[in-house]
Amino acid sequence: MDRLKKAAVLTRFVSALRERGSWGGETHIQKAAYFLQELLGVPLGFRFVLYWYGPFSFDLRDELTGLRGDELLTLNPQYPYGSSYKSTERASYVQSLFEKTLDEYRERIEFVADQLGAQGVKSLERLATGYYVTKGLPKAAVEDRALRLTKIKPHVSHEDAVAAIQMVDKMITKSKPLLH
Amino acid sequence: MAKKIHEIRDPIHVFVRLSHDERNVLDSRPFQRLRHIHQLALTYLVYPGATHRRFEHSLGVMELAGRVYDVVTSNATDDVRNEFPDVADDRKREYWRCVLRMAALCHDIGHLPFSHAAEKELLPEGWTHETLTAVLIRSDEMLPIWHDMRIDSEDVVKLALGRKELPDADFTPWETILAEIIVGDAFGVDRMDYLLRDSHHAGVAYGKFDQYRLIDTLRILPRAPSDADDEGEVGFALGVEEGGLQSAEALMLARYFMYSQVYFHPIRRIYDLHLKDFLIEWLGDDGYPTDTERHLMITDTEVTHGMREAEQHAEFPGHLHAYRINRREHFKQIYSRNPSDAEINLEAGEAIFDALCTEFGAEHFRHDRYRQKGGAPDFPVRMRDDRIASSLLVSDILAKVPVVDIDCVFADQSIVTKAERWLTQHRDEAIKPKKEEGASG
Numbered sequence: 001m002d003r004l005k006k007a008a009v010l011t012r013f014v015s016a017l018r019e020r021g022s023w024g025g026e027t028h029i030q031k032a033a034y035f036l037q038e039l040l041g042v043p044l045g046f047r048f049v050l051y052w053y054g055p056f057s058f059d060l061r062d063e064l065t066g067l068r069g070d071e072l073l074t075l076n077p078q079y080p081y082g083s084s085y086k087s088t089e090r091a092s093y094v095q096s097l098f099e100k101t102l103d104e105y106r107e108r109i110e111f112v113a114d115q116l117g118a119q120g121v122k123s124l125e126r127l128a129t130g131y132y133v134t135k136g137l138p139k140a141a142v143e144d145r146a147l148r149l150t151k152i153k154p155h156v157s158h159e160d161a162v163a164a165i166q167m168v169d170k171m172i173t174k175s176k177p178l179l180h
Numbered sequence: 181m182a183k184k185i186h187e188i189r190d191p192i193h194v195f196v197r198l199s200h201d202e203r204n205v206l207d208s209r210p211f212q213r214l215r216h217i218h219q220l221a222l223t224y225l226v227y228p229g230a231t232h233r234r235f236e237h238s239l240g241v242m243e244l245a246g247r248v249y250d251v252v253t254s255n256a257t258d259d260v261r262n263e264f265p266d267v268a269d270d271r272k273r274e275y276w277r278c279v280l281r282m283a284a285l286c287h288d289i290g291h292l293p294f295s296h297a298a299e300k301e302l303l304p305e306g307w308t309h310e311t312l313t314a315v316l317i318r319s320d321e322m323l324p325i326w327h328d329m330r331i332d333s334e335d336v337v338k339l340a341l342g343r344k345e346l347p348d349a350d351f352t353p354w355e356t357i358l359a360e361i362i363v364g365d366a367f368g369v370d371r372m373d374y375l376l377r378d379s380h381h382a383g384v385a386y387g388k389f390d391q392y393r394l395i396d397t398l399r400i401l402p403r404a405p406s407d408a409d410d411e412g413e414v415g416f417a418l419g420v421e422e423g424g425l426q427s428a429e430a431l432m433l434a435r436y437f438m439y440s441q442v443y444f445h446p447i448r449r450i451y452d453l454h455l456k457d458f459l460i461e462w463l464g465d466d467g468y469p470t471d472t473e474r475h476l477m478i479t480d481t482e483v484t485h486g487m488r489e490a491e492q493h494a495e496f497p498g499h500l501h502a503y504r505i506n507r508r509e510h511f512k513q514i515y516s517r518n519p520s521d522a523e524i525n526l527e528a529g530e531a532i533f534d535a536l537c538t539e540f541g542a543e544h545f546r547h548d549r550y551r552q553k554g555g556a557p558d559f560p561v562r563m564r565d566d567r568i569a570s571s572l573l574v575s576d577i578l579a580k581v582p583v584v585d586i587d588c589v590f591a592d593q594s595i596v597t598k599a600e601r602w603l604t605q606h607r608d609e610a611i612k613p614k615k616e617e618g619a620s621g
Contacts (some may be wrong), residue, residue, distance in 0.1 A: 004526060005616075023407040026555065049347040052356075052403070052415050058344040066551035069583035070526050075556050075572070077579050081407045082558060082570030094526065100618045120409020 001043050001101075008098040009042065010063065011072050011091035013109050020117020024084035026064060027053050031124035032116045033060055039131060039175055040108035050152065053121060054129035067091075107178050115171055126156055126164035127171075134168050142166060188239060192376050196243045201329045205282055206239075208325060209476050210289040210316045214238055216479035220378060220443075221294040222451040222505065227382040227442065234288045234295065237377055241362065244369035244395070245284035248361050249277050252400050252418070260400045263416060264354045276358060279331050283339035284362050287370060289316045290475075292468055293483045298456035302468040310345040312475060313337075319472050353416065357400060360418050365554040366428070367398060367418045375434050378442060386437035389430035397424025401560040404570040419560030422574070429577045432557045439584040444550065446513040450590045453546045454510060458501035462486050511546055511590035514600055521611055528611040529587035535610035536589065536599055544595045550586040557581065 001009070017032055018024045034055040037044045046057040064085065067073040072091040078084045095102060116124060126149070133148045146161035186203050188196045198206060205211060214235040223230040256267045266272040290312025292299055299309055314337045316322065326333045342359040343351050351359065363370055372391060379387025401419035420428050442448070469475055490502035504510050521528040533547035557578045559571045572579050591599045
């Protein structure tokens with residue numbers, strides 16, 4: 001996906017998350033974008049690695065800074081929890097140039113925003129790490145994947161890990177009709 | 181009897197001190213090669229004083245890494261000691277200090293001649309100067325040195341390259357913090373040293389900040405929560421005491437000013453582009469060697485000699501580019517994207533470049549595009565009442581530091597006047613963006 005198309009998709013995605021109540025900080029965007037790319041197959045071209053809060057992409061971090069430089073996103077200090085990203089008027093203009101691309105990915109963007117927009121950072125960490133584990137162990141039982149999740153993130157309780165894996169499984173099932 | 185501590189004079193840090201073992205790393209061929217790699221490539225053609233090399237920069241990074249390490253470990257709270265038991269263990273604390281300093285010393289040994297120029301075009305797919313750095317740290321030449329120092333070469337590689345460059349490596353939280361000391365976005369000592377050093381040698385004041393106050397107030401702190409769900413989150417990062425916030429702001433501003441005034445000076449940039457073109461032709465189809473022996477043999481000295489030869493012989497590869505550099509016949513900037521053009525087309529420079537190439541021929545133009553990388557300057561700050569807050573909440577400046585974004589076009593001097601005249605007449609049409617095909621409306 002070329003740069004401007006990617007800018008149109010990402011800025012639309014940030015808006016969709018915020019419309020669902022997301023705080024819109026970098027961690028929220030990182031985890032949600034992980035699902036958008038890896039589960040929903042939107043070809044953003046980011047490489048994700050396991051980091052403090054689960055899957056994280058340094059490329060996406062660079063891209064968010066680039067989008068600030070382009071004035072497509074603004075970074076707004078927001079009491080009491082640091083900062084959040086908002087898309088700008090200029091972003092709406094760029095989106096208008098890529099209607100076809102946005103049409104193609106609209107349902108997938110809305111799906112991820114619906115599922116994850118209202119989730120907080122800790123929940124997103126469990127879900128994204130849960131999906132990371134599921135990708136590595138696609139045939140493993142919920143219990144086994146939950147154990148793997150708690151091994152990677154020892155501060156996550158077993159109950160929370162199981163709940164996260166179950167939600168990931170539901171998301172996988174629900175997302176299938178969108179992958180055409 | 182051999183000296184236990186060696187002292188090296190340095191214009192930025194006054195003295196850089198090394199132990200006898202550390203001196204063996206300094207004396208190794210991979211490190212000595214850095215004496216012949218200019219820190220700022222051909223910037224000396226614009227700022228004549230900027231002839232400093234990666235050698236002294238690397239010494240400076242080692243010096244600062246040691247200082248930061250001493251400050252953050254000696255001021256570690258009980259929370260930090262519990263999270264990172266190595267801090268409280270004298271032997272392990274000393275081990276990691278040594279690894280950190282050596283990683284800092286070696287972090288640049290894989291640089292190609294003239295530093296960053298043309299790395300992407302010259303190295304095989306998947307290789308970067310960081311990959312070469314890792315290969316050299318693990319080389320047969322370096323392994324006996326690490327063995328004598330009783331340090332693990334893989335630990336040196338991890339801290340020298342950091343998580344971004346080693347996506348498949350397992351980092352412990354402690355290793356992540358230590359790598360941040362060298363290459364971190366906010367307080368990496370690599371950046372601290374190059375801002376201070378480049379500023380000093382270029383003869384500008386933009387890169388200066390109060391390094392002493394900043395380092396003295398650096399701490400390993402709990403990360404500030406990202407939302408209500410995140411309260412009580414564990415996890416640590418490098419941050420500052422409230423009293424160091426202004427020096428942290430000065431560091432971020434120094435970075436912005438150095439990028440906009442020195443690193444992206446248009447003539448410096450066009451020399452980089454000419455050098456890149458020269459290296460591609462001069463090295464030929466094989467590109468730059470990833471073999472360590474051959475890497476160690478190629479420095480700025482060999483490239484400079486190659487340019488001198490190529491400049492004088494029209495049949496030599498890279499002749500035209502060498503001529504442009506050595507005879508100061510560099511291309512001139514004819515377009516730089518301004519805010520009103522950006523409102524119309526974010527890639528206006530590329531659109532102008534394409535239009536000019538179509539009109540006059542691609543050989544007369546070069547396009548330069550750079551977008552700043554790294555994250556927002558968001559780090560934990562320990563307030564005077566012991567609360568931990570995000571830097572972006574407690575600083576009026578940090579969220580407003582502009583992001584560096586460069587988009588410009590250069591033209592051959594022989595065609596500048598014609599191209600500028602053409603641009604005056606066709607600029608609006610050239611930058612008009614196109615809707616993607618198949619879109620409605």
